[in-house]
Amino acid sequence: MTQAFLQTSFPRFVFLSIFLVVASASFGDDEKSPETEKVPGYLGVYMEAAQVSKTRGAIRLSLVVPNSPAELGGLKNNDMILGFEGRVFNGSKDKVLESFKAYLKGKAAGESLTLTIERVESTASWTLDQSKVKARTGPRLPNLDGILERNLGKTLSLTAKRQKRNFVLKVKLGARARNALAKLPQNSTLRPGHEDLRCREDAIVKKCLSLPLLKKTFQDVQERFEKDEHKNDSFRARTFRYLHRAPTRVPGFGRQLGESWRSCARSKTLVGILEPMLVLLDESEKRYKEALRTIPGRLARPKSGATVHDHLNYIIRHMERAAHFRSAALKRLSKEERAFLAKEGFENLKSRFTESIYLHTDPNKDRWRINLRVLDLLGKIDSALLSRGSQELLVLGDRGYLGQLKTDLSAFYKGTLQNSILYAVDHSIGSVRILGTGPDVLRARANLVIDLGGHDVYAAPVAAARGDENPVAVCLDLAGDDQYQSTTDGNLGAGILGLAMLVDLEGDDVYLSSASGSQGMAFAGAGFVIDWSGNDDYRGAALCQGSVLAVGVGALLDFSGDDVLSGTLYSQGFAGPSSVGLCLQNGGDDRYLGGMGQGSSYGSRDVYQGFCQGVACGFRGYASGGFGALLDTGGDDRYLAGNFSQGGGYYFGMGLLWDYGRSDDRFVGSRYAQAFSAHSAIGFLLDDGGDDRYQGVIGALQGAAWDLSISVFIDEAGNDDYWGMNAFSLGASAHNGLSFFFDHGGCDRYRNSQGLGRAGPNDYHGGVSLSLFVDAGAEKDRYLGPGMAAFFSDRRARLRGKLGLVVDVNGDASWTGKQLREWLGSDLKNYEGSGKRRKK
Numbered sequence: 001m002t003q004a005f006l007q008t009s010f011p012r013f014v015f016l017s018i019f020l021v022v023a024s025a026s027f028g029d030d031e032k033s034p035e036t037e038k039v040p041g042y043l044g045v046y047m048e049a050a051q052v053s054k055t056r057g058a059i060r061l062s063l064v065v066p067n068s069p070a071e072l073g074g075l076k077n078n079d080m081i082l083g084f085e086g087r088v089f090n091g092s093k094d095k096v097l098e099s100f101k102a103y104l105k106g107k108a109a110g111e112s113l114t115l116t117i118e119r120v121e122s123t124a125s126w127t128l129d130q131s132k133v134k135a136r137t138g139p140r141l142p143n144l145d146g147i148l149e150r151n152l153g154k155t156l157s158l159t160a161k162r163q164k165r166n167f168v169l170k171v172k173l174g175a176r177a178r179n180a181l182a183k184l185p186q187n188s189t190l191r192p193g194h195e196d197l198r199c200r201e202d203a204i205v206k207k208c209l210s211l212p213l214l215k216k217t218f219q220d221v222q223e224r225f226e227k228d229e230h231k232n233d234s235f236r237a238r239t240f241r242y243l244h245r246a247p248t249r250v251p252g253f254g255r256q257l258g259e260s261w262r263s264c265a266r267s268k269t270l271v272g273i274l275e276p277m278l279v280l281l282d283e284s285e286k287r288y289k290e291a292l293r294t295i296p297g298r299l300a301r302p303k304s305g306a307t308v309h310d311h312l313n314y315i316i317r318h319m320e321r322a323a324h325f326r327s328a329a330l331k332r333l334s335k336e337e338r339a340f341l342a343k344e345g346f347e348n349l350k351s352r353f354t355e356s357i358y359l360h361t362d363p364n365k366d367r368w369r370i371n372l373r374v375l376d377l378l379g380k381i382d383s384a385l386l387s388r389g390s391q392e393l394l395v396l397g398d399r400g401y402l403g404q405l406k407t408d409l410s411a412f413y414k415g416t417l418q419n420s421i422l423y424a425v426d427h428s429i430g431s432v433r434i435l436g437t438g439p440d441v442l443r444a445r446a447n448l449v450i451d452l453g454g455h456d457v458y459a460a461p462v463a464a465a466r467g468d469e470n471p472v473a474v475c476l477d478l479a480g481d482d483q484y485q486s487t488t489d490g491n492l493g494a495g496i497l498g499l500a501m502l503v504d505l506e507g508d509d510v511y512l513s514s515a516s517g518s519q520g521m522a523f524a525g526a527g528f529v530i531d532w533s534g535n536d537d538y539r540g541a542a543l544c545q546g547s548v549l550a551v552g553v554g555a556l557l558d559f560s561g562d563d564v565l566s567g568t569l570y571s572q573g574f575a576g577p578s579s580v581g582l583c584l585q586n587g588g589d590d591r592y593l594g595g596m597g598q599g600s601s602y603g604s605r606d607v608y609q610g611f612c613q614g615v616a617c618g619f620r621g622y623a624s625g626g627f628g629a630l631l632d633t634g635g636d637d638r639y640l641a642g643n644f645s646q647g648g649g650y651y652f653g654m655g656l657l658w659d660y661g662r663s664d665d666r667f668v669g670s671r672y673a674q675a676f677s678a679h680s681a682i683g684f685l686l687d688d689g690g691d692d693r694y695q696g697v698i699g700a701l702q703g704a705a706w707d708l709s710i711s712v713f714i715d716e717a718g719n720d721d722y723w724g725m726n727a728f729s730l731g732a733s734a735h736n737g738l739s740f741f742f743d744h745g746g747c748d749r750y751r752n753s754q755g756l757g758r759a760g761p762n763d764y765h766g767g768v769s770l771s772l773f774v775d776a777g778a779e780k781d782r783y784l785g786p787g788m789a790a791f792f793s794d795r796r797a798r799l800r801g802k803l804g805l806v807v808d809v810n811g812d813a814s815w816t817g818k819q820l821r822e823w824l825g826s827d828l829k830n831y832e833g834s835g836k837r838r839k840k
Contacts, residue, residue, distance in 0.1 A: 041107040041173030044068020046361065049093035050080060057093030058082050058118070059100055063361060066369035073171030077365070080118040082166070088116065109175035117169050124160040179232045184245075191242040197252030201714065201742055205248055208772050208805055210817030211824075213832055217770045217803045222247065224736045224767060228680050228708045234379040235577035235623040238282050240654055243682055247710045247738050254684040254712060258631060258658040265586040265633050268559055270394040270530065274387055277553055277580045280627050283384035291328035291385055295321050304404060308412050308423065311405055312432065315448065318392045319429045319472045322499045325389030326471055326525070330497070332380040335468065342467030342497040345374040346523050350489070350516055350549060353576075354542045354569060356601065357611075357650070359619050375622055378551050381524055383578045386499070386552045390526035393474060393501040397530045399559075402505045406478040409434065409452055417452060429472060437479070447472065453479035455507075464491045465498025465525060473500045481534075485512040492518040495525030495552065508534040508561075516542040520556035522579070523549040528557065535561040535588075541597065542569040548579035548626065550619075555582040562588040562635070567612055568597025575616040575626035575653065582629045583614075589635040589663075595642025600671070602643070607670050607697055610642030616653030617644070620679065625653020634661030636690075643671045649681030649709070662689035662717070671698040677709030677737070689717040691746070699727025699755070705737030705771075707764055717745040719779075726752035726785060731773035733804070735764035738771075745777035752785045759804035771804035778811030797823035799831055 044065035050058045059081040064070045083089050084103065089096045107113065124142055126133050128151055136142060148156060188195055209215045225244050243250050257276055264272040299317045302310040330338060348370045352362050359375075362368040395401075413422050416436070423434035430447025437453035445461045447470060456477065462484065465473040475493075482504060484492050493502035494517050509531060511519050519540050520529040529545075536558060538545055544567045546556040556565075556572075563585060565572055572594050573583035595610025611617055618625035630647070637659060639646055646669050647657030657675075659665050665687060667674055673696050675685035683705070692715065694702050702722060703713030713731065720743065724730040731741030732755045741757070750756060757773035775781055783791050791798065797807045797820055807823070809815050821828060 039109040039175045041104065041109050041111060042069060042176040043104065043113070043171065043173055044070045045075065047081075047097070049097040051093045052080070052082070055090060057089050057091055057096035059089075059097055063363065064365070065360070066365050066372060069171060069174040074169050075117070075171065076119065077363070078120070081115050082118050083116040085114050107173055109173055111173050113171045113173060115169050115171060116166065118164055118166050120162065120164055122160060122162045124158060126156055126158040128154045128156055181230050181232045184226070184229055187242055187245045190238045194242060194246070194249055194253060197249050197256060199252040199255050200744070201251040201740065202248070204742065204774050204776065205740070205772065207815065207817045207820060208774070208807070211821060211828070213828065214770070214803065214805060217768050218738075220768055221736055221738050221770050224708060224765065231680075233623055235618070236652060237280060237578070237624070237626065239280055239627075240624065240652060240682065243654070244652075244680070244710065250682060250684065250710055250712050251714065251740065254656055254686060257629075257656065258660075258686060261582070261584060261629070261631050262633055262658070262660055265559065265584055265631070268399060270397055270557070271391060273555070273557065273582070273584070274391050274394065274553075277387050277582075278384055280580050281384040281387055281553075281578070283387075284382070287328070287382060287385065288388060291325060291388070294328070295324040301401065302404075302408070304408070305411070306408050308409055308434070311408060315396055315474070316427060316429055316432075318396055319448065319474060322389040322392040323429070323472045325385050325392065326499055329382040329385035329389065330524075333377060337377055338468055338497055341374065341377055341524055344370060345377065346490070346496050346549070349374050350523075350543065353549065354516065354598075357617060357620065360621050375619065378524060378577070381551050383551045383553070386524075386526050387580075389499045390501070390528060390553055393472075393499060393528065396474065396476065397501060397503040397528070399505070399532050402476060402478060402503065402532075405450070405476070406452060406505070409450070413452070422452070430470060445470075447474070449475040449477075451475075451477045451480070455480045456482045458482070458484045461486075461488065461491050463493045463500045463502035465494070465500040465527075466490055466496045467498060471498045473498065475502045477504045479506045481507040481509060483510045483512065486518055487514050489515045490517040490521070491515070493527050493529035494518055494521040495527040496523045497525050499526045501528040501530065503530045503532075504534075505532050506534065509536045511536070511538045511540070513540040513544060517544070517549070519544045520546045520554050520583075521548070522552035522554040524551045526553045528555050531558045533560045536563045538563065538565045540567045540571060542567070543571065543574070545572045546581050546583035546630075547571055547574040548576055548581045550576040550623070551578045553580050555584070557582075557584045559586040560588060562590065564591045564593075566593040566596075569595060569609060569611060571595075571612040573614045573628045573630035573655075573657075574612060575628035575655075577618055577623035577626055579626035580629070581616075581626070582631070585632045587634045590632060590637045592630075592637070592639045592641070594640070594645055595670075598642075600643055602671065604671070604698060608642030610645035610670065613639055613641050613645045614647045614657035614685075615645060615655040616649045616681070618651035618653050620651045625649060625651055625681065628653065628655040629657070631658045632660065634663060636663045637665045639665070639667045641669050641673060644673070644676065645669050646673045646675075647685035648672060648676035648678075648683035648711075650677075651679045651681060654682040654684070656684040658686050658688075660688040664690040664692060664718070666693045667695065669696045669701060671696065672700045672704065674702045675711045675713035676700055676704050676706075677711045678706040680708045682709065683711045685712070686714045687716065691719045691721075693721045693723075695723040696725050696729070699725045699729055700732075701725060701727075701729040703731045703739045703741040704728055705733040705739040705769075707735040707737060710738045712740045713742065715743045719746040720748045722748065722750045724750065724752050724755050726754045728758060729755040731756065731771050731804070731806075732758040733769035733771045734760055735762055735769065736767055737769045741771075741773040743775045743777060745779070747779040748775065748777065748781045750781065750783045750788075754785055754788070756783070756788075757798075757800050757804035757806035759801040762802060768802050771801075773804070773806045775808040776813070778813075780810065781808060795823050795825055797827075799824060799827040803831070
């Protein structure tokens with residue numbers, strides 16, 4: 001596999017707002033005083049080399065950052081820089097770019113830069129029915145179709161000219177906003193409880209790192225992770241920062257978090273599911289107690305035989321309490337800012353993010369400018385308090401309470417149950433509707449819907465909370481094979497600056513959404529879908545089935561049945577910044593289809609984008625990702641996904657996938673799948689057993705860590721089949737990555753395993769990477785692919801690249817570090833010898 005193949009789709013042109021801030025600016029020199037420290041200059045452009053003639057190169061500004069010194073100084077997209085400080089560029093385009101970069105690195109904030117610019121402009125004038133319209137000059141011709149549409153029946157005459165204009169422009173460099181931490185807190189103070197995390201992988205890692213060569217390599221990578229954590233933003237979670245700096249704790253943390261949620265799934269306790277989320281969202285006990293002072297007290301749960309008014313008082317009180325928590329979470333925002341986020345903020349951020357994960361290369365500068373404001377406002381929201389608000393709603397979704405509610409209301413309305421609407425009133429929390437047991441069709445929005453039965457169709461916003469107008473929305477459907485359908489964004493258990501919950505107690509249900517944001521989705525809010533029984537069908541577009549665009553909690557919790565889940569992008573346990581996205585399936589033979597709506601960002605033919613099935617992603621350069629999780633407690637499951645899927649993280653995000661049970665599962669990804677991580681992220685996948693198959697379309701699979709990232713892949717047992725696609729897979733790392741791959745049992749087949757335990761290249765930052773691939777099972781495994789037949793013919797361990805360790809203990813459970821050294825034999829001597837020679 002070529003290095004180019006493994007590059008991400010991050011543009012290769014230079015972003016001066018990043019590269020003009022040299023290492024001293026990112027990580028600081030604490031010995032320098034403010035008076036003597038030189039602040040590097042910041043221009044704020046993306047640029048690429050261009051050739052204007054055979055002997056002259058130039059620099060094209062592909063993007064000018066909104067509100068940057070470049071934009072304030074008059075530079076525009078597609079401007080061509082022909083020279084600087086009175087000099088004209090000569091030579092090849094690559095030399096021109098190199099010399100300009102070198103010059104800029106010596107410039108400080110506050111200094112001016114004189115540029116010779118070539119700009120292509122179009123001048124157009126036109127008449128409508130011989131009435132002249134004022135001429136206009138700009139980078140593009142006017143929209144003729146738009147003019148004709150606005151002037152039906154009129155005759156348009158156009159005169160246009162496009163020409164190049166050369167001029168000199170002086171730009172004053174600014175200082176890039178500093179998010180670097182001068183000093184990191186002690187890691188043990190971030191998450192003291194994680195210091196004692198233990199798991200079966202600890203002993204294996206300890207044996208591997210007992211070799212001085214591997215220990216030194218691990219320390220080098222860990223030091224780079226430490227340095228990487230000096231980069232900071234307001235969305236970075238303490239748990240992520242802790243794990244990134246203590247990578248050997250990741251297996252234990254992943255196991256503990258999965259067991260916590262699996263226990264809740266088995267016991268069917270909703271509120272318990274939120275407890276780990278509060279930790280992940282860095283809940284402040286002080287802010288929680290302050291919020292409690294202004295929140296109305298709870299009412300006792302109605303006793304059996306209670307009236308409809310008793311139940312409504314109880315339900316509405318919990319919705320009111322949820323609304324108070326929401327207000328506390330958003331208290332730093334003005335009314336106008338909340339309205340902006342609920343409408344323009346969500347629409348613009350969603351629009352760009354569904355096009356590309358790179359906010360900072362948006363060609364639509366107006367949208368880019370809006371999204372910068374969105375991120376600033378999102379940083380003022382307390383996502384943990386939003387989670388506390390959703391806790392008030394989950395009390396209402398308790399299965400025991402819903403059964404009592406169904407019994408009491410059925411008795412109360414005995415004799416009129418077949419009526420379509422049993423109760424309708426407008427309340428302080430919004431409209432309230434109680435529907436009968438007939439086959440109802442809901443066509444009007446309601447903030448609280450209680451349906452007592454029947455095969456119903458919901459063809460209106462239901463459990464859709466959005467902004468101050470609909471801050472809390474709840475739907476409790478107590479029986480029937482129901483169909484929930486939506487063609488609008490933010491519906492079916494979606495909280496956009498609000499808190500929403502949709503609960504279905506019984507029946508084989510269908511959830512259909514053709515628009516973004518549904519089926520347990522949130523943006524600066526909380527959204528839940530809870531389905532207690534039945535074989536259900538979930539069909540969604542982008543951002544669905546336990547997903548969060550940014551800030552808050554989104555969850556799809558299905559407690560039984562053989563279910564089908566399909567989402568096009570960012571689905572099935574996806575988390576953006578400062579959020580937790582969870583897709584939990586309790587038992588059943590489930591089918592997950594993710595990422596079939598958009599082509600690969602790499603341009604690969606017939607390959608899809610995904611970001612689904614336990615994935616977290618940050619907004620690169622602006623905001624760290626959250627925690628995305630998919631947990632399935634059992635059954636013969638099938639996972640099919642596009643790029644970036646199945647337990648992985650991107651840009652300071654952590655994604656996890658757990659498949660429990662001893663059934664046979666199949667995982668098919670594309671590129672970056674099955675415990676992947678890229679750009680300072682963490683990926684985790686655990687399969688509890690069964691004869692499983694792991695496969696991809698291209699590569700970077702099954703424990704691939706790329707660029708200051710950590711990946712952990714664990715398969716507990718079973719005769720598994722791994723297809724590494726003869727590429728960067730099966731416990732591979734590069735650019736200071738760290739990969740742990742563990743298979744604890746079974747007669748396994750490793751196909752096309754050239755990437756097995758691969759480490760390197762490391763040309764992004766220099767230094768080394770570390771890969772640990774360990775097959776700890778007693779059975780004899782097969783390693784298939786070119787050159788792999790004799791891989792373990794004379795020993796049980798090999799070293800690869802810079803630096804990968806591959807071990808197959810072949811049932812020797814009592815192996816030691818000393819035995820490992822013996823197994824490595826000449827491999828270890830060669831590596832140690834080359835290191836000594838380099839040292840001399």
